Amino acid sequence: MDFGLTPEQREFAENVERFALRELNDDLIGRDHEGVFAAENWRKCADLGLLGLPVPAEYGGLDADATTTMVVLEALGHGCRDNGLLFSLHAHLWAGVSPVVRFGSPEQRRKYLPAMCAGELIAGHAMSEPGSGSDAFGLTTSLTRRGDNYVLNGSKTFVSNAPIADTLLVFAVDERRRGFAGVSAFLVDRDTPGLTVSRPISKMGLRTSPMGEVHLDDCLVPASALLGPEGAGMSVFTWTMERERSFILATALGTMRRDLERCVEYARTRKQFGQPIGAFQAVSHRIVDMRMRLDAARLMLHRLAWLTDRGEPAKTEAALAKVYVSEAFVQSGLDAVQIHGGYGYTTEFELERDLRDAIASRLYSGTSEIQRNLAAHQMGLTPRGTGK
Ligand SMILES: Cc1cc2nc3c(=O)[nH]c(=O)nc-3n(C[C@H](O)[C@H](O)[C@H](O)COP(=O)(O)OP(=O)(O)OC[C@H]3O[C@@H](n4cnc5c(N)ncnc54)[C@H](O)[C@@H]3O)c2cc1C
Structure with a gap:
């Protein structure tokens, strides 16, 4: 392993730290107390390219390698004291954006990635349920095929970014094939009929990162919303x-x-x-x-x-x-x-x-x-x- 950083990595990290110190710490004690997400600061992070760190340039990202990403994120954490904002950024980047880069069809990548990098579209990840947390594959949110569509039913909890998200990566299981092989992943847009989000869940820390419950009530999604093939949810x-x-x-x-x-x-x-x-x-x-x-x-x-x-x-x-x-x-x-x-x-x-x-x-x-x-x-x- 080489521990030396390139001059470019060093400069990028220094720029990010200066930006974070200057732009991301306003009224933090008040926002933490009230549980307020800093939408304006989110947009500033997008303008700097931070919401597209691991995304290929053709989709509007910075195409940063993993080491650069790690160094830049440490600098961001050093300059930005708003851990909630950073947590929302992580939930977006790693549980929303990255799976689209890895498993998305060309159409899905074109539809979602440029807007996700630009901060116009916030992502969340909906796996945990009231009855299945650590035992994630004990999920009961169901999928039923109906013609060219799927119908999703169930409830998700602890979903970071849910109250502000535009797209959620939702996991559901085919009741006829319970277990690992029956799980599929869907990109469900917030305005899809049948999807509702609860008011934010109040919590001990990370209070500036909104979290909510997601309810799917006969939520009809097209087959094109599948991320990866049907039954590939476990791999995703x-x-x-x-x-x-x-x-x-x-x-x-x-x-x-x-x-x-x-x-x-x-x-x-x-x-x-x-x-x-x-x-x-x-x-x-x-x-x-x-x-x-x-x-x-x-x-x-x-x-x-x-x-x-x-x-x-x-x-x-x-x-x-x-x-x-x-x-x-x-x-x-x-x-x-x-x-x-x-x-x-x-x-x-x-x-x-x-x-x-x-x-x-x-x-x-x-x-x-x-x-x-x-x-x-x-x-x-x-x-x-x-x-x-
Ligand atoms: C801040 C925050 C953000 C989150 N964001 C998201 C999100 O965006 N999307 C999402 O889907 N989920 C999210 N989660 C949910 C998170 O993934 C779950 O809280 C976590 O997986 C634990 O599940 P649980 O809370 O149901 O606890 P449980 O699974 O009920 O566990 C309770 C306790 O039992 C222990 N335990 C359980 N099983 C075992 C075992 N086999 N061996 C030893 N100990 C065990 C656990 O370690 C824990 O200490 C978030 C949670 C938090 C706190």
């Missing part, structure tokens, strides 16, 4: 999850780096008992541990990017990185609050928000427990991996 889903797990925490590297820098600065300047608190070993060791976690997290994600760029399988590496980086993110968030004492617990210091935002990372895109199950299965320890 597993590929998408692996890709999402590989990149969704790249911006967390930036957040962890920002919080680490703040802790170093605070420990150097905050005095108690007549000396900077950083002179107390209990504080300095905590900060060194934050640094160690950040370095290890970055190495794991860069290895994933390197494997992705070489077209090599990275299923186990993606699961391991997802567990490690999300748990490091939460632990370092706790440490940052602890180092700042009572101030760390205040809204004004903006560390408690990073911690609340970090906790979700152990749940979305497959929980830590499920990633460990997947890795155990890949290592030949268990006969069958359970979950996503």
Whole structure:
């Protein structure tokens, strides 16, 4: 593995960080409190090309390789403190845009990708249901063939971007062929009769990223809405999850780096008992541990990017990185609050928000427990991996 970045990668990352610092942090405490998505900032990200990072240039994307994408996303996370906006961007990019690049027909790519890159069309991913989360393939949303169309019925929950989405990637199962082979994926436009979205679900963190329930009530979609062939839903889903797990925490590297820098600065300047608190070993060791976690997290994600760029399988590496980086993110968030004492617990210091935002990372895109199950299965320890 080559850890050196090209001058172009470095310059791109620096530009993105400057842009994020300048444009994406307005009224964040207020927006977090109210749970408001920054639509204007989304458009600014689109103008910079960030909503089309992995998309081929012919469809309006930047065609960035995986390593460039990883570096740029860390820079974005370092400059942008709005983790909710970044989470919506990830949900759009990895669970909506990327599967269209990978599995879309030429017509679907032409229809969706340019508008998705331009920020005119927001994507979401609707797999989880009230009764099936980790056991994703226990879904009950049904598909029934009717002539040249399909009829979808069921309910999805925890759908990121749903309240603002224009297109949802919906997974449904053929009741006559229950199980993996019966699952298909559909690109369903928001205005399709029979599709309704609930009001936003309020949550602990990532509050500026809207989440909702999606209800499909005799929702009639044309066969042209199928993403991949009928019955290929499992392949679409597993590929998408692996890709999402590989990149969704790249911006967390930036957040962890920002919080680490703040802790170093605070420990150097905050005095108690007549000396900077950083002179107390209990504080300095905590900060060194934050640094160690950040370095290890970055190495794991860069290895994933390197494997992705070489077209090599990275299923186990993606699961391991997802567990490690999300748990490091939460632990370092706790440490940052602890180092700042009572101030760390205040809204004004903006560390408690990073911690609340970090906790979700152990749940979305497959929980830590499920990633460990997947890795155990890949290592030949268990006969069958359970979950996503
Ligand atoms: C912020 C956020 C955004 C999300 N965005 C989306 C989205 O856009 N689209 C979407 O479809 N879903 C989304 N989800 C849903 C997410 O994928 C699920 O929450 C997750 O897969 C877990 O499912 P569950 O919540 O039903 O928990 P459950 O599956 O009920 O699990 C509950 C607990 O049991 C544990 N558990 C379950 N099975 C096992 C097992 N076999 N071995 C060990 N432990 C087990 C879990 O790890 C967890 O700790 C999002 C979730 C969050 C928090």
